[in-house]
Amino acid sequence: MDTKHVHAALVLLIALTSATTAVADGSDGGGTLGASYIFGDSLVDAGNNNFLPTLSKANIKPNGIDFKPSGGKPTGRYTNGRTIGDIVGEELGQQHYAMPFLDPNTTGEVILYGVNYASGGGGIMNATGQIFVNRLSMDIQIDYFNITRKQIDKLLGASKAREHIMKKSIFSITIGSNDFLNNYLLPVLSIGARVSESPDGFVDDLISHIRSQLTRLYQLDARKFIIGNVGPIGCIPYQRTINQLNENECVALPNKLALQYNAKLKDLVAQLNDNLPGATFVHANVYDLVMELITNYDKYGFKTASKACCGNGGQYAGIIPCGPTSSLCEDRDKHVFWDPYHPSEAANVIIAKQLLQGDPKYVSPMGLKELRDLGL
Numbered sequence: 001m002d003t004k005h006v007h008a009a010l011v012l013l014i015a016l017t018s019a020t021t022a023v024a025d026g027s028d029g030g031g032t033l034g035a036s037y038i039f040g041d042s043l044v045d046a047g048n049n050n051f052l053p054t055l056s057k058a059n060i061k062p063n064g065i066d067f068k069p070s071g072g073k074p075t076g077r078y079t080n081g082r083t084i085g086d087i088v089g090e091e092l093g094q095q096h097y098a099m100p101f102l103d104p105n106t107t108g109e110v111i112l113y114g115v116n117y118a119s120g121g122g123g124i125m126n127a128t129g130q131i132f133v134n135r136l137s138m139d140i141q142i143d144y145f146n147i148t149r150k151q152i153d154k155l156l157g158a159s160k161a162r163e164h165i166m167k168k169s170i171f172s173i174t175i176g177s178n179d180f181l182n183n184y185l186l187p188v189l190s191i192g193a194r195v196s197e198s199p200d201g202f203v204d205d206l207i208s209h210i211r212s213q214l215t216r217l218y219q220l221d222a223r224k225f226i227i228g229n230v231g232p233i234g235c236i237p238y239q240r241t242i243n244q245l246n247e248n249e250c251v252a253l254p255n256k257l258a259l260q261y262n263a264k265l266k267d268l269v270a271q272l273n274d275n276l277p278g279a280t281f282v283h284a285n286v287y288d289l290v291m292e293l294i295t296n297y298d299k300y301g302f303k304t305a306s307k308a309c310c311g312n313g314g315q316y317a318g319i320i321p322c323g324p325t326s327s328l329c330e331d332r333d334k335h336v337f338w339d340p341y342h343p344s345e346a347a348n349v350i351i352a353k354q355l356l357q358g359d360p361k362y363v364s365p366m367g368l369k370e371l372r373d374l375g376l
């Protein structure tokens with residue numbers, strides 16, 4: 001192409017892009033997402049644990065300090081601002097954040113924009129997170145979606161409800177970290193699991209449970225899924241602190257277990273794509289994505305990927321969870337980690353962007369924008 005043609009093509013492209021942006025509600029010129037139904041643990045909990053008698057809580061200051069809709073008040077999110085689930089929903093043109101299932105205000109039409117079932121401390125296995133006394137594990141979260149499912153039938157009628165769930169809703173699952181951190185790797189509480197099970201046996205158990213959990217969601221008409229794998233849990237400030245690591249080092253065993261599970265999860269996702277007709281399972285490689293952020297943090301504008309912004313104890317403020325008496329950094333958007341366990345909003349924004357855009361290294365077989373528009 002000569003320069004003139006390139007120029008003409010560019011003008012046309014810009015014209016097309018702005019035309020679609022102008023007519024659509026979505027921020028990217030595509031459609032709008034009807035709903036997101038969010039399952040998982042504290043990485044995506046939007047406040048369910050506020051309504052549980054549990055030791056795992058985030059509805060204390062300064063959590064939520066950068067969350068605009070609450071004016072900086074804590075909401076139960078385990079980060080300073082929005083979770084990955086919030087950001088992805090916004091970017092896909094969802095009109096209302098998915099509200100926590102346990103919130104008494106989550107009734108009526110608001111459930112048509114999505115519901116959040118995620119719970120701090122929750123895992124694939126029922127026994128995971130016992131250390132917190134209470135949490136919603138995956139089996140229960142799906143029981144709750146079964147309740148929502150019937151409410152959607154009532155609101156829309158059976159046939160429109162099915163269409164809403166199958167075509168206009170994305171089901172995201174962010175679970176598994178606690179099955180290691182707060183089950184298998186806990187010396188005392190997991191006596192059952194760890195003494196009697198090899199790592200291979202435990203990982204196989206996790207995979208067989210999550211297989212039936214995802215199949216149950218399919219039976220309830222879920223068709224568009226995104227499944228995150230387990231991140232580099234050996235690199236979180238908590239692990240770096242209790243193991244007294246040097247800056248830029250990670251603990252080997254938790255990462256090794258995560259990788260073992262992740263390899264089998266990837267196979268499972270491929271099998272489900274083959275075996276469940278009409279369903280699309282997108283695999284999110286959270287491990288590599290977060291590892292990239294941690295390794296090359298300076299490239300993304302961060303100052304540290306070791307030290308928690310909010311927390312106390314040891315070199316990386318990684319022992320005591322974030323609360324009113326924690327030390328709090330001033331440059332929250334320069335920290336990959338908000339607290340000893342969870343990424344900051346700044347990190348969540350980068351992770352969410354990758355999931356939406358669809359670099360096949362991190363999200364396959366397609367990104368979330370494509371998933372949203374599938375079959376519409």
Ligand SMILES: *[C@@H]1O[C@H](CO)[C@@H](O)[C@H](O)[C@H]1NC(C)=O
Pocket residue numbers: 103104105
């Ligand atoms: C539910 O909504 C009402 C009215 O907006 C509000 O006053 C109340 O605090 C909400 N309840 C919860 C648990 O958020």
Ligand SMILES: *[C@@H]1O[C@H](CO)[C@@H](O)[C@H](O)[C@H]1NC(C)=O
Pocket residue numbers: 126139140
């Ligand atoms: C976990 O708990 C749920 C709900 O109480 C129950 O239905 C399920 O069978 C339990 N799963 C296992 C493996 O014990």
Ligand SMILES: *[C@@H]1O[C@H](CO)[C@@H](O)[C@H](O)[C@H]1NC(C)=O
Pocket residue numbers: 142143146216217219220
């Ligand atoms: C949903 O709940 C009904 C009972 O109301 C039950 O018969 C059905 O098996 C449940 N479905 C799933 C997938 O859990």
